[in-house]
Every structure is written in structure tokens, then in C-alpha cells.
Amino acid sequence: MHEPRIIVALDYSSAENAMQLVDQLDPQLCRLKVGKELFTAAGPQLVERLMTKGFDVFLDLKFHDIPNTVAKACQAAASLGVWMVNVHALGGRKMLNAAREAIAPGTTKLIAVTLLTSMDQDDLTDIGLQGLPDEIVERLARLAHDCALDGVVCSALETTLLRRLLGGDFCLVTPGIRPANGQFDDQTRIAIPRQAILNGTNYLVIGRPITQASNPLLMCQQLNAEITGLIA
Numbered sequence: 001m002h003e004p005r006i007i008v009a010l011d012y013s014s015a016e017n018a019m020q021l022v023d024q025l026d027p028q029l030c031r032l033k034v035g036k037e038l039f040t041a042a043g044p045q046l047v048e049r050l051m052t053k054g055f056d057v058f059l060d061l062k063f064h065d066i067p068n069t070v071a072k073a074c075q076a077a078a079s080l081g082v083w084m085v086n087v088h089a090l091g092g093r094k095m096l097n098a099a100r101e102a103i104a105p106g107t108t109k110l111i112a113v114t115l116l117t118s119m120d121q122d123d124l125t126d127i128g129l130q131g132l133p134d135e136i137v138e139r140l141a142r143l144a145h146d147c148a149l150d151g152v153v154c155s156a157l158e159t160t161l162l163r164r165l166l167g168g169d170f171c172l173v174t175p176g177i178r179p180a181n182g183q184f185d186d187q188t189r190i191a192i193p194r195q196a197i198l199n200g201t202n203y204l205v206i207g208r209p210i211t212q213a214s215n216p217l218l219m220c221q222q223l224n225a226e227i228t229g230l231i232a
């Protein structure tokens with residue numbers, strides 16, 4: 001059995017709601033992601049509860065602030081003992097270096113968000129960023145790599161390129177995963193699980209397709225089965 005490649009996004013408004021799902025899941029099958037909504041509602045106590053149940057936790061708070069503030073936030077996140085934490089690459093080189101200095105390599109994985117998977121070309125134009133989405137992602141991923149971060153968040157449409165450019169050890173984490181014929185919701189740069197793995201994704205972040213399924217455990221098992229045979 002391979003290490004779990006699916007990270008279930010626990011986008012819930014309370015610890016109780018999140019635990020209703022978590023109690024059905026198995027740490028052998030998936031890791032868990034705690035994002036802004038759940039962390040704001042339930043805090044570090046919930047993170048500790050998930051880790052006590054044996055789950056690796058990705059704390060997805062996307063820190064983006066001045067270097068000193070991000071460094072302190074990263075230290076606080078790492079001190080919780082989480083498996084992975086992230087910052088936003090748009091914070092720039094000084095902020096990324098400060099984050100890296102705050103978290104010892106080989107402990108909590110430190111990754112950077114490149115371009116949100118909800119964003120498309122029109123969004124780039126709106127905010128005055130020139131270039132195609134994959135060009136922006138490449139630029140920000142190279143910056144994160146230069147600053148010795150462990151990896152990036154990107155869409156699975158960009159992982160073939162990043163894997164080739166940045167090598168096999170750079171961790172590629174991809175939200176925007178949908179089952180074939182699944183709803184896009186607010187995501188725009190999406191891929192099915194099988195394609196994400198074939199493109200070189202390490203970890204697939206999956207929220208609503210699992211949390212809103214009529215049988216979340218079965219959906220998680222099915223998505224896992226889709227990728228199992230493809231992992232070397």
C-alpha cells in the first residue's frame with residue numbers, strides 16, 4: 001500500500017461537523033487539510049484532535065504578510081506538529097526566505113501557493129498580471145524552489161511542466177481535483193485524479209467531491225482506487 005496521496009479538505013464551520021466526516025475516514029486512506037474556515041472556528045485544539053487520531057494534517061492558512069509576521073506564524077504552525085503548512089508565493093523572496101528560516105528543513109513541510117486554482121486568464125488581467133496562468137505558476141514555483149521551500153500548490157494542469165523543470169523531489173500539491181463529469185464549483189483549472197497523478201502530482205487536495213458526496217467514505221475509496229495502480 002502506498003502512502004496516502006489524497007488530502008481531504010475539511011471545509012466545515014465547526015469541529016463537530018468536521019469530526020462527523022473524520023470519524024468515517026482512515027489515516028491509511030487519506031490525509032486531512034484544515035483551512036481558514038475550520039481553523040478560525042475550531043483552532044489548534046481541533047488540529048491536535050485530528051493528529052491524535054493518527055492523521056497527517058496540512059494547515060492551509062496561506063500566510064501572506066510582511067516577512068517577520070509570516071516567520072512567526074510559520075513557527076507557531078510548525079510548533080503544532082502539523083505535517084505541512086503553506087504561505088503565498090506572491091509574498092515574494094524576502095517573505096519566502098523568512099518562512100524557510102522559521103521552519104527547519106526535514107520537519108513540517110513548507111510549501112507555497114502559486115496561482116489559486118479558482119483563477120483564470122481573466123483574473124490575471126483584472127489584477128494586472130501579464131502572462132498565461134502556467135507562466136505565472138512557473139515563475140512563482142521557480143521562486144519557491146530558489147528559496148528552498150519543499151514544494152508548491154498549483155493545478156494539476158501545471159504539474160507536468162513543474163516536474164520537468166524542478167525535479168522529482170519538489171512536492172506538487174494540487175487542489176481543483178474533480179471526478180470525471182464532476183461539477184467545477186468555483187474551480188477553473190481542474191483535472192481528474194488519474195490525470196493529476198500521471199502529470200506528476202504528489203498530493204491531491206479534494207474537498208466538496210468527498211465532503212458533499214452522499215457516501216463520503218465510498219467516494220474517497222473510489223478516488224483512491226482510481227490512482228492506486230498508477231503510483232510507482
Ligand SMILES: O=c1ccn([C@@H]2O[C@H](COP(=O)(O)O)[C@@H](O)[C@H]2O)c(=O)[nH]1
Nearest residue numbers: 009035115116117175176205206207208
Ligand atoms: O489554489 C488553491 C489553493 C487551495 N485550495 C483549497 O483546496 C480546497 C479545494 O476544495 P474543493 O471543494 O475540492 O474545491 C479548498 O479548501 C481550497 O481552499 C484551492 O482550492 N485552490
